[in-house]
Amino acid sequence: MLFKVAKLSQLAEFDEIIDVRSPAEFAEDHLPGAINCPVLDDEERIRVGTLYKQVSPFEARKLGAALVAQNIARHLQQHFHARPKSWKPLIYCWRGGQRSASMAIIFSQIGWNTHQLEGGYKSYRHQVLADLASLPATLRLKVICGPTGSGKSRLLHALQRNGKQVLDLEALAVHRGSVLGRLPDQPQPSQKWFDSMLRLAILQLDPARPVFIESESRKIGTLSLPDSLFSRMHASECLSMEVALAERVRFLLEDYDFYLQQPDRLVTQLGFLKAVHSREQLQQWQDMIEQGQFASLVEQLLVQHYDPLYFRSMNRHYTHLQQSQLLTVPGLSPALLDAVASVIRE
Numbered sequence: 587m588l589f590k591v592a593k594l595s596q597l598a599e600f601d602e603i604i605d606v607r608s609p610a611e612f613a614e615d616h617l618p619g620a621i622n623c624p625v626l627d628d629e630e631r632i633r634v635g636t637l638y639k640q641v642s643p644f645e646a647r648k649l650g651a652a653l654v655a656q657n658i659a660r661h662l663q664q665h666f667h668a669r670p671k672s673w674k675p676l677i678y679c680w681r682g683g684q685r686s687a688s689m690a691i692i693f694s695q696i697g698w699n700t701h702q703l704e705g706g707y708k709s710y711r712h713q714v715l716a717d718l719a720s721l722p723a724t725l726r727l728k729v730i731c732g733p734t735g736s737g738k739s740r741l742l743h744a745l746q747r748n749g750k751q752v753l754d755l756e757a758l759a760v761h762r763g764s765v766l767g768r769l770p771d772q773p774q775p776s777q778k779w780f781d782s783m784l785r786l787a788i789l790q791l792d793p794a795r796p797v798f799i800e801s802e803s804r805k806i807g808t809l810s811l812p813d814s815l816f817s818r819m820h821a822s823e824c825l826s827m828e829v830a831l832a833e834r835v836r837f838l839l840e841d842y843d844f845y846l847q848q849p850d851r852l853v854t855q856l857g858f859l860k861a862v863h864s865r866e867q868l869q870q871w872q873d874m875i876e877q878g879q880f881a882s883l884v885e886q887l888l889v890q891h892y893d894p895l896y897f898r899s900m901n902r903h904y905t906h907l908q909q910s911q912l913l914t915v916p917g918l919s920p921a922l923l924d925a926v927a928s929v930i931r932e
Contacts (some may be wrong), residue, residue: 594709604677604689616779625657673699681708735834735884741927742800758780820905829915833917867890
């Protein structure tokens with residue numbers, strides 16, 4: 587074999603990690619830090635696959651070889667022509683097959699110390715799932731609790747500014763965790779990419795120190811938390827935020843101001859509550875939106891929907907909630923939250 591094979595444990599040994607899968611495969615998930623230089627793009631992959639099934643494997647391989655050769659030549663000219671002889675790349679495809687081998691052979695013949703990832707992306711994905719099943723048990727979590735609008739995420743940011751370890755699930759998920767939590771013009775990542783980023787974030791934590799995390803449902807938008815992390819959160823120490831209702835309303839109007847500019851979108855999102863609230867109630871809330879009564883709307887949503895749902899869920903799942911440390915928060919400005927964060931001990 588002209589090139590060498592490397593294991594996942596050797597990733598740090600390489601100057602560059604090259605994913606030769608199609609752009610769609612790369613977009614769904616990839617090794618952190620990898621660059622995408624596909625040997626077949628999405629359309630070409632479909633063409634070769636269709637030819638393989640409808641005509642013959644031989645004809646498909648001829649077309650595939652020509653396309654792969656053209657694409658590798660283009661990548662060499664556009665991306666790698668200036669790499670020195672000492673450059674050490676790692677190349678992978680779906681499972682360490684022909685796509686990555688094609689580029690690895692050519693790179694090795696040029697003279698670079700080229701390696702192919704054993705098992706390809708498939709082996710990496712297996713490692714991600716295995717780590718997400720085991721790593722949460724090594725963490726000493728402190729769960730920030732509080733009903734919607736309590737500023738839990740902002741307190742996490744304040745704790746981080748204060749030098750404490752945090753695991754910000756909503757930032758990783760690009761979602762605020764409620765029916766109204768979708769961020770404008772910011773799509774959520776795929777489940778697989780979320781898993782990859784969560785694993786990477788956990789690996790960067792020091793298990794000897796506590797990790798502050800926000801209480802979450804099993805799903806954040808469309809993304810699911812690993813069972814192991816969800817269970818670990820439920821069994822962990824809690825800190826409960828106590829914030830006045832009026833301050834929560836003010837905060838939510840500030841934090842979700844984009845809905846005030848797009849009332850139709852707010853009506854659409856509230857429509858997802860039809861399974862738990864009557865048609866009359868939803869119509870009343872829609873009327874409040876149309877009349878611009880946003881403060882009253884937010885207060886009603888908190889009192890009639892979010893708070894009852896939150897307290898039922900928390901009391902059912904978080905076994906240490908009744909023994910939690912109470913954090914009486916006078917306001918949700920950065921300065922006040924920094925003051926609260928400074929007195930929270932690890």
